[in-house]
Amino acid sequence: MSACSTNCSCIAYAYDHRKHECLVWEGPLLNVKQLSEDDGYGNDFYLKLDPSESIMKGHKNTKVVGLLWAIIIPTVSFALVFSLLVYCARRKKELKRKGDNLLLLDLTIESNSSELTESSRHGDSRRGKVKMPLFSFASVSAATGNFSPGNKLGEGGFGPVYKGTLQRGDVAVKRLSRKSGQGWEELKNEAMLIATLQHKNLVRLLGCCIEGDEKILVYEYMPNKSLDFFIFDAEKRKILDWGKRIQIIQGVAQGLLYLHQYSRLRIIHRDLKASNILLDTDMNPKISDFGMARIFGGNESEANTSRIVGTQGYMSPEYLMQGVFSIKSDVFSFGVLLLEILSGRKNTGQLLGYAWELWSSDKGSDIVDPLLLVDMSSMSMVLRYINIALLCVQESAADRPTMSDVVAMLNNDSTVLPYPNEPGFLFVRSKVKANPISGVSDLSYLKNETDSIFEGR
Template identity: 45%
Template sequence: MHGRVARVTALLAAVLLASSAAAQPWKSCDGASGNYAAGSAYANNTQQLILDLQTNASASPAYFASGSVGAGTAAVVYGLMICRGDVSTNDCFDCGTRAWQDAQPLCNRTRDAALVYNQCYVRVAATNFLASPNNTGMVSVVGGATIPGGVDVAAYDAALRRLLNATAQYAVDSSSAPSSASPRLYFAAGQLVGLDPRVPNIWSLAQCAGDLAPAQCRRCLDDLMALWWNGSGFKPDGASGRFAGSRCNLRSDLGDKFYTNSPMVKLQMNGEVVVPAPAPSTAGKNNSEGKLFGIILPIVFVVVVTAIALYVCKKRRSQGIKLPHGTHTVEDFGSIKSTLLSLSSLQVATNNFDESNKLGEGGFGVVYKGDLSGQEVAVKRMSKGSGQGLEELKNELVLVAKLHHKNLVRLEGFCLEEGERLLVYEYMPNKSLDTILFDPEEKIQLDWRKRFNIIEGVARGLQYLHEESQKKIIHRDMKASNVLLDADMNPKIGDFGLARLFGQDQTRDVTKHIVGTFGYMSPEYVMRGQFSTKSDVFSFGILVIEIVTGRRNTGHYFYDEQNEDIISLVWRHWTEGTIAEMIDDSLGRNYSETEVLKCVNIGLLCLQQSPMDRPTMSDVMVMLSGDDTSSLPPAARPTFFLDRSTGYSYNSCTITHLSAR
């Protein structure tokens, strides 16, 4: 070891003489982990580990290395190094040299230190953070760039969201490894052009540690995007910033490009089209093996996807089911990058679909809780022989595979074997919103802060579907039972079986087959079959009123001697200035009156008769984040089409009751 240290010390001297003005790294030094003494066994192990990481990361096709030194002793050190995916081998090695020099003095010999450079990320710690996919040891950096004056900040933010999401997805989709035991290169760089003449270029970067599974990488990047926009006040006016952690990192900047290769993802604002470029290069490395896989893997993927599509078509024909026109093409199946799971694995996960694991039942099948290799999942099993169930599965499979957002339920995989049609989702321990909100005892869990967070989260998810996903998507069945809650009561929209995918130039469509849930459907949809993003906005308005009042909105549910439905009742109290009488009693007085009034106002605006008078979900997000309720537009009398006297027929509508996913 001493010989290697001497060689590196000599190299350091040369580097420091040549570039004495080199900038120090950004750092995260966890003082709670304690400090170690100079020359101690822990200090020596730290130095040795960084040298090992430096050698291994610069030689790895994934530009990644992890490991430990001092196993079985009190001085064991765990570490990880990730080099930026476009740097050369020499640059990666040199970055490790700087980390070797900086780790001890910059963090005052704390046992948990993370260093972030332009070319790499290095972390060493006394605890085994490598055993967890959690993105600990994180450093946030606010860049110096600001949005030029006169540029629409909301438009900039929306464009940046799309760019970061597309970059993250490409990093996951383009990853490959020589074998299942080898690390993967998760790396993508992006560029956005054409937003505004004053904003020539916006650059982005996404990368994960090479030992993560693809789903874990995507989840890690999604969490960073959530922090970027919603957490800890980091968002630097949407212009320039960086999150770097031990499992993944995300970066964006305005102005000069901060990476060396060509962008893999290019977002063109004139058509809002994500254009993937060739797979990432590994400059300065012997990448013949990578090129070989770059040729073979796309071919294998096309064969697999084609086989899946042909299999589905064959099953349709064998069951006498016609392929629908104007919905999904074979090319749509190319977006399916989820894991194709075996039936046997899901039978084991659910104890052969045992009744004790049943979470809920809907119009198209049953949902079971499962344990898939240590991960809790919800397995949606379509009813056999149901043509409508097969159509729902295809919708969910094709649509949800395209979607990645913290407020949408994540698809983990699917199975099409022996007549079974199975979708596997992340497990949501707090079930669906309706099971808590409308239960007199359970609803006590939902204080006002949680309810407002649910309203915001659902709005954010719908905004993504309508405006930020690669293709515009109308959910068409937005209701309380399709809002699922995680362990922290954060909302995620689920059940995309009735969703409809729109082209970017489409604003509305007409159908002869009315599907959805009684009480949540907009009047133009029920009466004329017209649906658009404003149909989802209407359903969202119903949901907001339900969350504030704690009462269901259904056509047969009327209140007091005046025979009023819940929306009529809320409107009457709103106009009389007595809306406090409609607030859920379980909240007591523990709520923000300003926020409650704002939510009721927004809910009523979403329920306007004409779709043109309803806000977009972007408008809703702006109103929810604002503090001045006096600036909200006044709502006109909302649409009442649920009265018994109307006589409308809902024979083709469906009501789905699910207690969980």
């Protein structure tokens, strides 16, 4: 290399590994053939260039690279910005189409019964495939006057219910409270269950709204609100004559029978109470609020849970004390509800013991709402219904009738009714007689508003 660099005539050089000698080219470079006769060795060929040419080449390379970057960077940046704008536009369009306009809902069209029936035919495994109409929060808010207090129909344990006014009718909007214990699982449970169940004595779910923290269910509107609105009010209860009370009792019994026996899914409601019985224009009852309902398999008869849900005064003793629930748990709740309808009294703890004490003393008529005593011709039927109610609230679940038995007893006046055993809870004036159930050392939470204590038998 040193020899070539000091020789102005040298234009190239190479080292021949085979001959172990340096090859130098002077003058025009016409032939490098002698480098190709190598066997097993590679030879590096060095070409001498003018320094200025090398610098210019470097400058040209730098200019080319700079030009490429000047083209590539803006192009890539433009592509990224364009892609982002397209994504945002599509996302915005999807969000706009996320929910239908509730205000345009056609209430004359029932839910897609063929699709729902097909889904329910396959049991719980296909519940997630039921399609439920989804409404936008903006349209739900508009329908309820931005959830105006004037449109508020009432408030349950999981949040307020509002009246929604549409172009073709009214709906009831249940807005789950963010402070409530009911969340996504309960909402999904209620939506899927009601969507797959079709019965005239079950409330119809029209759709739902899920946006951000908002969880909303939209039902058919029941103009007469719920049963507790009437039965526990001294003035409004006058509307419920014996004929209407029979109508309500029969309807609730039919709805429960459908859930337990005739629906394709065996359902345990677990929260049957007066406030969950809605009344339509003709005072026909419809069971609502399936957030706590539970599906049973074909061979299941009972189940255990460590999470006790429901309403004090309506829960069966085996469920409240041991977490065991079955269709007989709903039967117990129905018995309590039946006694409330017949007496016009709310079960705050004393009702079962009071009814049992009078019944066992042959004073059953003293339980009856005085408003029903106007027509004494119906007294025998009222007393028969009290007998049925006491059969439903017996301490042992095995002693209680099924809803099929209850419906038969309600409809067949000639059937001789058995004498009931003591109810599951009796009012005690002093203390709790029974030993606490394992895991429950303090029964003070069973106290009612008047600080009465129950006996868990």
